[in-house]
Amino acid sequence: MSKRPKHVPQRTCIACxxxxxxxxxxxxxxxxxxxxxxxxxxxxxxxxxxRGAYLCRQRDCWERALARQQLERALKVTLTEEVKAHLREYASGLPQHLATRTEDEETTERRV
Structure with a gap:
């Protein structure tokens, strides 16, 4: 009898x-x-x-979420320029795009 695979919590990126x-x-x-x-x-x-919101570890998603005010809607708050600057600074350390996904990852992910 095989063991059941461990549950992996899933979340949706608010940008993509x-x-x-x-x-x-x-x-x-x-x-x-x-x-x-x-x-x-x-x-x-x-x-x-x-209250939380999730973003991918890629700069594109962060830029999109800030530009389209998706982050403000998700958190139900108006972001100050100071907070936006801090978030952009954090995003500057992230890659522009994520590495290409493998076939296995593509089958486990789905677009909503």
Whole structure:
């Protein structure tokens, strides 16, 4: 009797709408303070509490999400220029495009 494969959590990139394993995406989180102010930041661990949105680890998705205000809609907040600059700075360290996917990865991913 074979063991059942381990469950891999899946999330959708808000920019390209591609379903990927959660660990392959970067989470952006909106934290709310007791005073009602919101802070938006990159969540490296993926475990911070707060409203989150996921983006692929490619600069194209980050640029698209910021340009089309997809990130603002997903987090339900208006981003300041300072926050946008911080997110662009983070994205500058990412590759422009992801490496070409293998056939195996293509069968496990689906476009929504």
């Amino acid at each position: 709408r591609t379903l990927r394993p959660k660990r392959d995406l970067v989470r952006i989180v909106r934290l709310s303070s007791p005073e009602g102010e919101s802070t938006v930041m990159v969540d490296e661990t993926g475990k911070r509490s707060g």
